[in-house]
Amino acid sequence: MERLQDYNPLLLYAVGVATLCLFYFLFRGDSEKAVPYNVAPPEQVMSGWKGEVLQDLSMKVSGSSSIQCYAPATGESLGRVNPSTTSSIDRAIAKAADAQIQWAQTTFAERRKVLKTMLRFVLENQETIARVACLDSGKTMVDASLGEILVTVEKLRWVIAHGEDSLRNESRPGNLLMAYKWHEVMWQPLGVVAACVSWNYPFHNLISPVIASIFAGNAIIVKGSENTAWSSSYFASIATSALVACGHSSDIVQSVVCWPSVAEYLTSHPGIAHITFIGSRPVAHHVCASASKALTPVCVELGGKDPAIVLDDLSNSDFHRVSSILMRGVFQSAGQNCIGIERIIALPNVYNRLIEQLTPRITALRPGSILNTSPDDASIDIGACISDAGFSRLESLIADAVAQGARLICGGKRYVHPQHPKGHFFAPTFLVDVTASMKIAQEELFAPVFTLMRTSSVDEAIAIANSTPYALGASVYGSSNHDLERVVREVHAGMVAVNDFAVTYMVQLPFGGVKGSGYGRFAGQEGLRSVCNQKAVTRDRWPWLAKTSIPGPMDLPLKGEGAGQRAWKMACGVVWVGYGDLRGKVTGVKNLIGL
Known part of the structure; x- marks a missing residue:
């Protein structure tokens, strides 16, 4: 029988180390494990709640600065919100700045833990979150599931999985002249950033910039729209409560709701290092002008007039599927979608087929409130608009189009x-x-209007697609790879989906447009990096061997130094710390090339 001491000691040591490693990986605790926490939902989303139906559907309250919140689908009051003032904005920024100093020192693992904690909460409470979004914006639960929950969960998942790689120091190439240096770009927190977001996706639009900003090490002031002021507090508390549950300060995320007259104070504040703006083009002009006072950079995501080009070679098997995609692209969230399809540009062979296919389907769509339906009225297809303020304009545009044919x-x-x-x-x-x-x-309509345009060729389709001041998203449908790729190349847009709608955001590709649809990107690697200080750094590669030096005067050459050597010395200015001369002789000469 072999004895234990007969084994090679190195083998025994290796087995012992392997055993310890196995026990460590099997039984270690997960330092990034999500922490359970609770946020009490608003009473208005509880079963059986009924609110007072307001006679005057206005956010303004006579004789008061309060914001009157109501459900746009029913007119029921959701209560009043006291808006922020310039003083409260100052306090919020000061709190955020103090909290960010410590937050910036956290590791990516600590930040991932916060996002994992938030992700767990969203998954476990997605119905409540969706109901809150529906009640405040008028959308249906299906729209909320797609546009609020699904995209937010994907944003969290992507940043958790890829955020650290996106913000890891990045090595950059050099050149022969600077071969003794190595170069990198660092992505560091900016400090306190801000996001001013629109009402059409009250949960996702508010939480999305929070996710990116806090993972980058920033604190954030997030201003929701006064149109959805009621839900902003609950949605922001999902983020602040996750921070507290993981042992961090809730001051890292500050929620602000204010009237436009006060918003300018926020966007021009010198304590803000970056602004993400999601909204309309007219408001963007004011935001950018305001931000310019403090030279604050702005990522501007505006609306669009997104085209969907349907090619003649669309297969019969795909026709019904594409028709349904076009329906969703137009009517999702009652058309109140910045990347919603606003123009369907169809070639001759599919044009009449689309009319025949879609007429009964669009005619049958049923508007209503998904939260206030009876058992006999459960098949609501489309929700409400946030306001009726633009209805007269819509009716006028439609009447004008009919008058023109x-x-x-x-x-x-x-x-x-x-x-x-x-x-x-x-x-x-x-x-x-x-x-x-x-x-x-x-x-831009931002409304449930399916606009069908006929075109005779791919050339004309592309020209029509590019004929507006907007260029946010686009989509193209067909079978010919040549024509599909031509549209992808030539259409003016920041995002293009081939044989699908809006899926670029579902994989966290950079989100944004060009022309009148704004500039800058959020989402993905580009979005994370946009809320960072991009710091360029050069270091000595071999500090013990070579360093930059200022060359000596041209009229004081070293012994035996020729004109070519002096020119090279002036160009490089490099100190070589070592021994040896150009002929390889050990002479103790220290400064062969530079002084």
């Missing part, structure tokens, strides 16, 4: 819901034979 198949005007007459509903609209010269083909 467009055909109105259905809809075209506001819809008075029999159960919710105070709700802001616009009838699902199908408008065909629209041309590029019509106003409705040039102006």
Whole structure:
């Protein structure tokens, strides 16, 4: 029988180390494990809640600065919110700045733990979150599941999985002249950043910049829209409570809601290092002008007039699928989607087929409130608009198009819901034979209007797609790879989906547009890096061997030094710390090339 001492000691040592490692990996605790926490949901989303239906659906309250919040689908009051003042904004920025000093010292593992904690909460409470978003914005639960929950979960998942790699110091190439140096770019926190976000996705738009900003080591002031002021507090508390649950200060995330007259104080504040703005083009002009006072950089994500080009070679097997995608692209969130499809540009062979296929489907769409339906009225297809302030303009644009030859198949005007007459509903609209010269083909609608345009060729389709001031997203549908790729190359857009709609965001590709749709990107690696200080660093590669030096005067050459050597010395200015001369003789000469 072999004895233990007969084994090689090195082998025994290796086995022991392997055993310890195995026990460590099997039984160690997960330092990034999500921490359970709770945030009490608003009483208004509890089963059976009924609010007072307001007679005057206005956010302004006579004789008060309060914001009157109400459900746009029903007109029910959600309560009042006291808006932030300039003084409270100062306090919020000061708190955020103090908390960010310590937060910037956290590791990526600590930040991932916060995001994992938040992700767990979102997954476990997604129905409540969706109901809050629906009640405050008027959308349906399906729209909330797709546009609020799914994309937020993917953002969290992506940053958890890829955020550290995106912000890791990055080596950059040099050249022969600087061969004795090595070069890198570092991505460091900016400090306190801000996000001013729109109302159409009240949960995702608010939480998305929080995710990126805090993972980059910043604190953030996030200003939700006054249109969805009621839900902003609950959604922000999801982030602040995750921070507290993981042992960090809640001051890292500050929620602000204010009137436009006060918003300028935030966007021009010298304590803000970067602004993400999601909203309309007219407001963007004010935000950028305001930010310029403090030279604050702004990422501007505006609306679009997104085209969907349907090619003639679309296969029969794909026709029904693409028709459904176009329906979702137009009517998701009642058309209140910055990357919603606003123009369907179809070639001749599919044009009439689309009219035939979509007319009964669009006509049958049922507007309503998904949160206030009876068992006999459960099949609500489309939600409310946030406000009826733009309905007269929509009706005028549609009437103008009809006067110029467009055909109105259905809809075209506001819809008075029999159960919710105070709700802001616009009838699902199908408008065909629209041309590029019509106003409705040039102006952003942000409404449930399916606009169909005929084109005779791929050339003309691309020209129509590029004919507006906007260039946010686009999509193209067909079978010919040559034509598909041509559209991808030539259409003006920041994002293009081939044979699908809006999926670029689902994989966290950089989100943003060009032309009148804004500039800068959020989401993905580019989005994370945009809220960082991009610091360029050069270091000596061999400090014990070579360093930069200022060359000596040209008229004081070293012994035996020629004109060529002096020119090289002037160009390089390098000190070589070592021994040896150009001929390889050990002479103790220290400064062969530079002084």
